Amino acid sequence: MNLKRFNWEPYLLLLPSALYLVFFLAWPMFQAFGLAFQADDGHLTLDYMQRMFSDVMFSAALINTVKLIIAIVPLQFILALVMALLMMERLRGSDILVYIYSIPLAISDLAAGIIWFSIFTQRGYLNSLLYGLGVLDKPFLFLNYQSNWPFAAIVLAEVWRATSIVFVILVAGLQSIPRDYAEAAEVFGANWFTRVWRVTLPLLRPSIQTALILRTILAVQMFAVVVAIAGRGMTVLANEAYRWYSEYRSPHLAATYAMFILVISLGTAFIYLRALRVKEEMVL
Amino acid sequence: MKKYASLLMLGAIVIGLLAACAPQTVTVTVEVPVKETVEVPVERTVEVPVEVTPTPVDYGKVTFISTQCVPVEEAEKMRGVILADFPGQVEFVPADYATFEDTVLAEVKAGKGTIDVIGALHGQFPTLLAAGALQDVSPLLDEVKDRGIPEAYMELGKLGTDTQYFIPWMQATYIVAANKQALDYLPAGADPESLTWEQYRDWAKNIYEATGEKKVGFPVNGLLHRFLEGYIYPSYTGGMVTTFKSPEAVEMWKFVKDLWQYVHPESMSYEFMQEPLMSEEVWVAWDHTARLINAFKERPDDFLALPSPSGPKGLGFMPVIVGLAMPVTAPNPEGGKALIEYMTRPETQITTLREVGFFPAIQVDFPGYVAPGIRAQGEAVTKQAAASNAIPAMLPVGLGPRSGEINKIYRDAFTRIVINDEDIETVLEEEAANLQTLLNETGAPCWPPDPPSEGPCQVK
Numbered sequence: 001m002n003l004k005r006f007n008w009e010p011y012l013l014l015l016p017s018a019l020y021l022v023f024f025l026a027w028p029m030f031q032a033f034g035l036a037f038q039a040d041d042g043h044l045t046l047d048y049m050q051r052m053f054s055d056v057m058f059s060a061a062l063i064n065t066v067k068l069i070i071a072i073v074p075l076q077f078i079l080a081l082v083m084a085l086l087m088m089e090r091l092r093g094s095d096i097l098v099y100i101y102s103i104p105l106a107i108s109d110l111a112a113g114i115i116w117f118s119i120f121t122q123r124g125y126l127n128s129l130l131y132g133l134g135v136l137d138k139p140f141l142f143l144n145y146q147s148n149w150p151f152a153a154i155v156l157a158e159v160w161r162a163t164s165i166v167f168v169i170l171v172a173g174l175q176s177i178p179r180d181y182a183e184a185a186e187v188f189g190a191n192w193f194t195r196v197w198r199v200t201l202p203l204l205r206p207s208i209q210t211a212l213i214l215r216t217i218l219a220v221q222m223f224a225v226v227v228a229i230a231g232r233g234m235t236v237l238a239n240e241a242y243r244w245y246s247e248y249r250s251p252h253l254a255a256t257y258a259m260f261i262l263v264i265s266l267g268t269a270f271i272y273l274r275a276l277r278v279k280e281e282m283v284l
Numbered sequence: 285m286k287k288y289a290s291l292l293m294l295g296a297i298v299i300g301l302l303a304a305c306a307p308q309t310v311t312v313t314v315e316v317p318v319k320e321t322v323e324v325p326v327e328r329t330v331e332v333p334v335e336v337t338p339t340p341v342d343y344g345k346v347t348f349i350s351t352q353c354v355p356v357e358e359a360e361k362m363r364g365v366i367l368a369d370f371p372g373q374v375e376f377v378p379a380d381y382a383t384f385e386d387t388v389l390a391e392v393k394a395g396k397g398t399i400d401v402i403g404a405l406h407g408q409f410p411t412l413l414a415a416g417a418l419q420d421v422s423p424l425l426d427e428v429k430d431r432g433i434p435e436a437y438m439e440l441g442k443l444g445t446d447t448q449y450f451i452p453w454m455q456a457t458y459i460v461a462a463n464k465q466a467l468d469y470l471p472a473g474a475d476p477e478s479l480t481w482e483q484y485r486d487w488a489k490n491i492y493e494a495t496g497e498k499k500v501g502f503p504v505n506g507l508l509h510r511f512l513e514g515y516i517y518p519s520y521t522g523g524m525v526t527t528f529k530s531p532e533a534v535e536m537w538k539f540v541k542d543l544w545q546y547v548h549p550e551s552m553s554y555e556f557m558q559e560p561l562m563s564e565e566v567w568v569a570w571d572h573t574a575r576l577i578n579a580f581k582e583r584p585d586d587f588l589a590l591p592s593p594s595g596p597k598g599l600g601f602m603p604v605i606v607g608l609a610m611p612v613t614a615p616n617p618e619g620g621k622a623l624i625e626y627m628t629r630p631e632t633q634i635t636t637l638r639e640v641g642f643f644p645a646i647q648v649d650f651p652g653y654v655a656p657g658i659r660a661q662g663e664a665v666t667k668q669a670a671a672s673n674a675i676p677a678m679l680p681v682g683l684g685p686r687s688g689e690i691n692k693i694y695r696d697a698f699t700r701i702v703i704n705d706e707d708i709e710t711v712l713e714e715e716a717a718n719l720q721t722l723l724n725e726t727g728a729p730c731w732p733p734d735p736p737s738e739g740p741c742q743v744k
Contacts, residue, residue, distance in 0.1 A: 145703070246380060249685060249687070
């Protein structure tokens with residue numbers, strides 16, 4: 001190969017982001033791997049892994065994380081899709097809808113958690129409203145750890161907070177689909193549902209893939225909303241990683257939990273990539 | 285009027301600028317006693333007693349990291365009020381335990397630091413000592429010797445060695461705060477000043493039965509582990525570690541489960557009890573004095589400060605000692621020492637109490653201007669410590685970097701027994717094994733209230 005002819009430009013342009021990924025993602029990940037499998041004196045060990053699996057909080061954290069993902073992701077996906085399709089119908093005032101839908105994007109997850117906590121807590125907005133309307137004669141304890149309400153409140157808060165991310169990705173995807181296809185389908189007599197099902201959704205597949213991967217990974221890492229709403233009443237994996245690091249002061253165990261979260265994230269990403277594979281000939 | 289205001293403002297800015305530009309070097313007369321032999325490692329700055337002439341002294345920039353006074357309001361009080369009169373610019377850095385420890389250890393590892401003074405709990409120092417991060421602060425002993433710091437506290441500052449590593453700064457403990465409305469529901473014949481835990485449960489039960497609401501709260505998302513380690517365990521079993529799975533402990537857990545029926549279910553989210561107390565979500569709460577202070581400060585007429593209840597073995601309680609130390613890498617050791625001396629002055633100690641609710645570590649009378657609520661809290665603290673059946677329980681010190689893990693064991697036992705309703709004996713057996721492993725691996729000998737041991741403390 002003639003070096004002079006070799007086009008360095010794209011590589012040069014990729015360099016900054018590559019360096020960033022190496023230093024701020026790959027290197028810490030590598031270090032976390034070391035913390036999880038290496039004892040303080042440097043020899044390799046599976047002790048931390050064993051301790052994590054035998055930790056009494058582990059199974060509760062895992063089950064809660066999975067339950068939350070199952071409850072949140074499909075709900076968010078359907079809601080975002082409906083919102084995005086509504087957007088694309090170009091009804092009057094739909095531009096304002098984009099702004100309204102995107103407001104929660106600007107709110108940090110902890111703030112969102114605190115907002116929903118102040119809605120559901122004993123002296124919160126919801127109880128005040130219901131009491132004011134005469135529905136309740138004394139406050140109802142929504143955040144009672146013995147009930148399913150905290151779980152519902154977390155799902156609601158997450159749906160409110162993060163549906164807009166899925167929405168934005170889907171809208172971007174929808175906008176890149178030429179209108180000709182839908183119009184052609186319409187000429188052939190397809191109704192709205194058929195058009196969405198047979199034309200729009202298949203063409204939207206790459207965006208759906210991105211949205212689902214991103215959303216599920218973020219749901220695996222869910223942390224602040226759970227802490228704000230349920231306190232100690234419910235735990236998730238990221239919660240345990242945090243507590244092992246900051247409260248129980250064992251970076252090894254914290255890293256082991258983090259590695260476990262990483263494995264789950266990689267696993268789900270892989271499943272989505274396989275399940276929603278975009279065949280070459282489908283990309284138009 | 286407006287013109288004058290802006291002129292004044294301008295004047296202030298100019299003065300400020302001039303002050304900032306003024307040379308930092310200040311002439312200080314130093315008298316070095318000749319007989320003083322200096323035996324210090326070569327790389328350390330020589331510590332000599334400094335006689336400061338009455339001319340204004342500027343100690344320059346002093347960086348002060350602390351695991352206490354971390355909440356924003358408390359940190360602001362530290363910066364704006366408590367540290368305001370120090371002759372120098374103190375940068376107060378509040379940090380949670382993890383950040384604090386990582387920062388100090390990283391600086392020591394690097395051999396170059398920015399931190400001059402460390403403020404931390406007694407139990408947070410051994411890790412730093414083990415890493416060789418702490419300076420000998422004995423030169424300060426002379427300056428603080430007439431402050432009346434209790435001998436026992438000074439002894440704690442040696443961290444089990446012969447060298448003084450920290451100077452006691454302030455103290456706190458955990459007490460009960462009660463809304464006066466709750467007094468109507470006290471069990472018959474109970475004296476709120478000397479309750480038993482059984483009476484405390486009956487009180488919670490009476491409130492629940494009369495009002496239909498569970499109005500007794502615990503900071504489960506806060507310092508619940510201290511309730512388990514320092515209060516309920518010593519009160520029922522007389523020990524903290526050795527009696528972990530004793531028959532008395534089984535009875536104790538049965539009691540806690542019983543009590544929990546009447547505890548506010550949102551306790552799982554409570555971090556500081558002052559908020560639910562002030563919103564009257566709960567009427568009676570147990571917590572750290574600094575986490576109750578706002579209730580007493582803002583509504584002294586509505587709340588009573590009560591000593592913690594006692595159990596069959598006595599009144600278990602946990603005195604919390606906060607100390608001031610200096611890392612070996614302190615860039616401004618003179619400023620650091622001056623700051624420690626300043627923080628232990630009687631007037632600073634009173635300001636600290638008034639502003640952030642930590643009690644003086646020195647001998648001091650509460651002057652008239654201390655708010656009635658804080659005075660009430662102080663009296664409850666004194667009563668608790670002076671109770672004839674008091675069992676002081678110390679924070680674990682011998683666990684070194686793993687002192688956080690013991691909290692998990694007590695918390696896990698609580699979650700499994702009280703929240704998940706698992707079998708008490710099984711849980712205690714399993715968690716006792718975890719506890720013993722931790723003690724064996726760290727080699728920690730028993731600490732009060734458990735009797736001293738040779739070798740690692742043993743769970744009986």
